[in-house]
Amino acid sequence: MNNLITEIEEAEALYLDLKTRQLKVDLTRGKPDESQLDLSSGLEGILQGQTIVDGVDIRNYGEPRGLDSCRELGAEILGCDKDYVLAGGNSSLNLMSQYISSLFFHGSGDGPWSSKERISFLCPVPGYDRHFRLSEEFGINMIPVELTGEGPDLESVRELVKQDQSIRGIWCVPKHSNPTGEIYSKEITEGLLKISKEAKQNFKIFWDNAYAIHDFKDSIPLEDIFSLAKDIDALDSIVAFASTSKMTYAGSGIGFLALSKFNLDLFLKHYLALIIGPDKVNQAKHVKFFKKNGGVISHMKKHAEILKPKFELVDSWLSKQDYGSWTKPTGGYFVSFTSEEGLAKEIINLASGLGLKLTPAGATFPYGVDPKDNIIRLAPTACNIKELDTAMEIFVCCVALATLRNH
Numbered sequence: 240m241n242n243l244i245t246e247i248e249e250a251e252a253l254y255l256d257l258k259t260r261q262l263k264v265d266l267t268r269g270k271p272d273e274s275q276l277d278l279s280s281g282l283e284g285i286l287q288g289q290t291i292v293d294g295v296d297i298r299n300y301g302e303p304r305g306l307d308s309c310r311e312l313g314a315e316i317l318g319c320d321k322d323y324v325l326a327g328g329n330s331s332l333n334l335m336s337q338y339i340s341s342l343f344f345h346g347s348g349d350g351p352w353s354s355k356e357r358i359s360f361l362c363p364v365p366g367y368d369r370h371f372r373l374s375e376e377f378g379i380n381m382i383p384v385e386l387t388g389e390g391p392d393l394e395s396v397r398e399l400v401k402q403d404q405s406i407r408g409i410w411c412v413p414k415h416s417n418p419t420g421e422i423y424s425k426e427i428t429e430g431l432l433k434i435s436k437e438a439k440q441n442f443k444i445f446w447d448n449a450y451a452i453h454d455f456k457d458s459i460p461l462e463d464i465f466s467l468a469k470d471i472d473a474l475d476s477i478v479a480f481a482s483t484s485k486m487t488y489a490g491s492g493i494g495f496l497a498l499s500k501f502n503l504d505l506f507l508k509h510y511l512a513l514i515i516g517p518d519k520v521n522q523a524k525h526v527k528f529f530k531k532n533g534g535v536i537s538h539m540k541k542h543a544e545i546l547k548p549k550f551e552l553v554d555s556w557l558s559k560q561d562y563g564s565w566t567k568p569t570g571g572y573f574v575s576f577t578s579e580e581g582l583a584k585e586i587i588n589l590a591s592g593l594g595l596k597l598t599p600a601g602a603t604f605p606y607g608v609d610p611k612d613n614i615i616r617l618a619p620t621a622c623n624i625k626e627l628d629t630a631m632e633i634f635v636c637c638v639a640l641a642t643l644r645n646h
């Protein structure tokens with residue numbers, strides 16, 4: 240007991256000391272830092288007046304599926320056949336939104352979703368806050384399912400899809416998942432496809448491969464879900480997404496959508512009402528830029544050189560202390576920290592008192608509710624190493640203080 244009191248007093252003294260430093264740091268959003276953005280400065284002026292690419296004038300309307308060579312780029316990133324790929328505007332999140340809209344207008348061979356009483360999605364947790372926000376915006380009912388470290392718990396997915404036919408989709412971030420960093424195993428990927436095939440309702444896998452080639456060290460291959468799906472005649476169950484947001488400019492990259500011919504035709508009914516053609520100038524710039532720089536993988540190695548030390552720094556701070564558990568991602572943009580139950584909000588509040596902004600507690604859960612209040616998403620990419628060091632000093636202090644007070 241005396242030891243505990245001393246430890247609390249020490250943690251409080253450190254907290255007050257940090258407070259006097261009037262710090263200001265932010266670990267909220269998974270954004271590239273300035274030096275990562277600088278890696279793509281070669282995009283500017285790269286076309287040198289070139290206006291014809293793949294036989295079309297890139298300045299004009301047209302090519303709603305995107306430039307051929309850009310679709311090839313998307314296929315390389317997604318690890319699938321080019322035939323499935325559409326290259327769109329600057330954001331994959333926007334394509335997700337447009338794809339879901341298309342389902343509300345046209346359905347997927349099962350009538351428009353707008354005519355259904357209820358549409359539900361399975362949401363592996365913790366997950367990407369914007370998937371949840373988008374679902375909420377569409378009035379989609381969200382049902383959390385646990386992640387296992389290599390994808391969602393298949394038994395739960397199977398049971399839920401069987402029991403509740405309003406479940407029409409599952410959000411998946413199959414590689415370096417946001418925020419757990421996990422990579423879906425082949426078994427789980429095949430299991431999901433099998434469930435979609437067996438489902439009585441139309442059930443789609445929203446395969447958001449946002450971190451497809453964002454590895455810190457060697458390239459880690461992911462199964463081509465389209466090939467696996469083809470083997471069991473389940474191609475219509477998958478809709479995949481990716482983008483160059485974390486490869487070139489986050490606000491000015493290319494979003495990709497990949498889907499079967501059947502799904503594409505239905506999607507185009509909606510999409511062609513919205514656009515006459517994507518920004519092909521930007522698409523051409525990207526294709527030329529990656530070619531000039533030895534390809535996407537070689538470019539991503541430069542990002543890894545900037546990112547890896549940041550993730551090592553986070554891990555070294557967390558390893559020096561005694562509380563909670565955390566993920567050790569091999570790529571991507573996040574670390575997920577698990578505190579003792581009931582402490583996430585408290586830790587985040589304490590951190591805020593010292594000038595450290597963290598993603599709000601619950602953000603990685605549907606409706607913003609983390610039932611155990613123990614998950615904190617750390618996004619170490621946007622700040623520089625010095626700021627990150629300060630942020631982690633604050634974080635571990637707050638974790639210790641909240642945990643000790645809880646004992």
Ligand SMILES: Cc1ncc(COP(=O)(O)O)c(C=O)c1O
Pocket residue numbers: 269329330331332333367412417447449481482483484489494
């Ligand atoms: C899993 C996931 N999907 C999509 C996005 C956003 O992608 P985009 O910039 O292409 O809209 C992010 C960004 O953080 C993400 O983490």
